[in-house]
Every structure is written in C-alpha cells, then in structure tokens.
Amino acid sequence: xxxxxxYRLLLAVVLVLTFIYTLGLIGVVPFEMSYYITLFMVMLFIxxxxxxxxxxx
Numbered sequence: 001x002x003x004x005x006x007y008r009l010l011l012a013v014v015l016v017l018t019f020i021y022t023l024g025l026i027g028v029v030p031f032e033m034s035y036y037i038t039l040f041m042v043m044l045f046i047x048x049x050x051x052x053x054x055x056x057x
Contacts, residue, residue: 014041020033021038
C-alpha cells in the first residue's frame with residue numbers, strides 16, 4: 001500500500017478511536033476502552049517514529 005494512502009486510512013482510524021476515547025471519558029462507553037485506545041495510540045506513535053527514523057525522514 002502506498003504510504004500516502006496508508007496515512008489517510010490511519011487518520012480515519014485515529015479519528016474514530018479519538019471519538020470513542022472521548023465517549024469513554026464522558027462515561028458513555030466503559031473506561032477500559034479508553035485505556036486500550038490510549039495504549040494503541042502510544043504504540044502507534046512509537047512505531048511511526050521508529051519508521052520515520054529508519055527511512056531517514
């Protein structure tokens with residue numbers, strides 16, 4: 001998959017997860033979902049940083 005397409009798809013996923021995260025903070029969905037979304041976003045950030053450094057960006 002082309003990198004630009006991958007980042008667009010990733011943006012859509014992150015926006016949906018951010019909405020669910022906000023609902024978890026408000027109390028509409030269980031807070032555990034917000035916890036796991038936070039862990040996923042941190043792991044995603046670390047992966048993207050290492051990937052960018054590996055490519056030399």
